[in-house]
Amino acid sequence: MSTARRAGYRDVKQTILTRVRDKTWPLGTVLPGEVALAAEFGCARATINRAMRELADEGVLDRKRRAGTTVLASPLRHAKVAVPSVRAEIEATGATYRYSLVSRAEQPAPDWLRARLSLAPKAEVVHLRCMHYADNAPYQFEDRWIVLDTVPTALNESFETIGPNDWLISEMPLTDIELVFSAALAGTDYAAFLDVAPESPVFQVERCTWLNGNAVTLARMTHPGSHRLRTAL
Amino acid sequence: MSTARRAGYRDVKQTILTRVRDKTWPLGTVLPGEVALAAEFGCARATINRAMRELADEGVLDRKRRAGTTVLASPLRHAKVAVPSVRAEIEATGATYRYSLVSRAEQPAPDWLRARLSLAPKAEVVHLRCMHYADNAPYQFEDRWIVLDTVPTALNESFETIGPNDWLISEMPLTDIELVFSAALAGTDYAAFLDVAPESPVFQVERCTWLNGNAVTLARMTHPGSHRLRTAL
DNA sequence: ATATTCATTATGTCTATACATATTAACCAT
DNA sequence: ATGGTTAATATGTATAGACATAATGAATAT
Structure with missing residues (x-):
């Protein structure tokens, strides 16, 4: 009935983002580790890794070795300005x-x-x-x-x-x-x-x-x- | 003599960027495919993939399936504007x-x-x-x-x-x-x-x-x- | 107390392999 | 020529497994 293909990194990103936005994981929360999330989503650690890495690049999460992944303060601190000729x-x-x-x-x-x-x-x-x-x-x-x-x-x-x-x-x-x-x-x-x-x-x-x-x-x-x-x- | 560890995705990125900048690969060039580059750098395709993907995210390269990877016009099209409180x-x-x-x-x-x-x-x-x-x-x-x-x-x-x-x-x-x-x-x-x-x-x-x-x-x-x-x- | 050492742990990165998918180019039928 | 079908190809994404590395905290020595 459901379209549940196996979760791809986009799905993982979306789900994490939702949880951050609706405060399931409020500011400063340390998220579960990659292995735990991989288990939850039923996918490989590399998939979780890519999702979280991209969210970190986008300024949503902060990742540190050993310390884990935390939710950052303001989800939208940066805007891109086009600099065309x-x-x-x-x-x-x-x-x-x-x-x-x-x-x-x-x-x-x-x-x-x-x-x-x-x-x-x-x-x-x-x-x-x-x-x-x-x-x-x-x-x-x-x-x-x-x-x-x-x-x-x-x-x-x-x-x-x-x-x-x-x-x-x-x-x-x-x-x-x-x-x-x-x-x-x-x-x-x-x-x-x-x-x-x-x-x-x-x-x-x-x-x-x-x-x-x-x-x-x-x-x-x-x-x-x-x-x-x-x-x- | 050389410090040649195996090439990581950062090394690959740097080398590609250099070749783009010094016009070894001028505007519009289609780069060699991922497998070819993997062979040249002596690393896995995934490593090349990550390097090229990130360069594409940064606006240096353009990637299209089947068509290959090409060098983009303006290496710096976007600037980030901080939007602090x-x-x-x-x-x-x-x-x-x-x-x-x-x-x-x-x-x-x-x-x-x-x-x-x-x-x-x-x-x-x-x-x-x-x-x-x-x-x-x-x-x-x-x-x-x-x-x-x-x-x-x-x-x-x-x-x-x-x-x-x-x-x-x-x-x-x-x-x-x-x-x-x-x-x-x-x-x-x-x-x-x-x-x-x-x-x-x-x-x-x-x-x-x-x-x-x-x-x-x-x-x-x-x-x-x-x-x-x-x-x- | 203070410094040092060290095991632990979560992320960082790489590999090899597999399958998916978009796009092109070649081919074929009209 | 025109249009549609198909095979080839480069990238897109996922996998399991492995080792690297940084940071923490506990145990230890000073």
Whole structure:
């Protein structure tokens, strides 16, 4: 009558999750060991192991050798933020993407940037300013600094037809990303590029990327305040 | 001479990652099958499987039955955003946390909220307005709506000493979260609470949470524009 | 009391094997 | 050509058994 196939790791995960959610196993509970659960579910220890390991990866459980598996405090502490390239972000909405280079300069890294990225005193960077349009409406103004010590090939690239983000993705491996979100006022500079009033709010995302501890690039991306970064999980 | 223990799944992961990064296996490459790699690394197929599966989970590889495993475009598409409670967020910086309830009202859900959370026409909500201080300086103004159909116990809670977020965490399980980040102007209302000028920018995070498809609560959290939400991966 | 040693225990990882399942490519009939 | 059937194939999942490793707590020595 029932569809009871043997329990797979998904079934086990689901059941454990339910028991955590309905407080059958409240906060801090140490769950039965893998062998015990394997007996209960009638499956192999490896199956229980995978279920519990994945729940631990997802932040639901905490596992320690010898100590056993415990229920963690807040089941949902983390959300994933998609970090698509602007192009992908725009094209995903069905709009037409257009890129335009505003300026390009090779220069010594300004002090604030050296401090921010822990650069050497005489580090050189390429500073780009770019615009990204969605259906010809201003979508994002991008201030981009690329560290030449880490990415020397940036010297030979004009960035007139390809955006720095798309170029870097195809050119450079990355190991770390740091994101900072904040709000600011448009001011005269951004206002002109984004076609909004200087006293209107703008939404900024700063993205630093690193390769094995060496700074690769810093991007400061500015959107009209009406822009919304949506994410789920 | 070499420390060559038998390759574990971590070693396999590392080696594959290196080959992806140094373009030994460029974008779109279909990697050798699991059996072939198992032979190369001198380990069992399950070991290769785990390594590749985890890399797929991390967004480096794409796996399809029969089609094989391919190298994905952007090695870092997702970042995790920590969603701590305000209290934890403030106390993590070493500052003293203070909470204060501004207002509390039980009312029918306004139209925009009903639409936003897909509520029934006659749904009732508790609307709270709260302030969170770090070292007695305004840190966050919180507009909070709690859906009474889903959380009836909110009726009996005054929220005068405990913030709605802390209360909900201890009270309710959650299954889904949606976050929206944006920028806005303070305006007279927020300005007074956050102690900033009305024409200054504010940073807003809207958080909807759900339990099995039923809306639990919506929080609109407003910070002074200088606030920075930092995240890494 | 304090430190050291050591057995115990739960998880961590690997192996070899088996069967399931999605997808493609080749084949065949129309 | 077109459409449907089928076999081959790579991954997906499960199994039992084995050994590794970290953490605990008890027993022991200082």
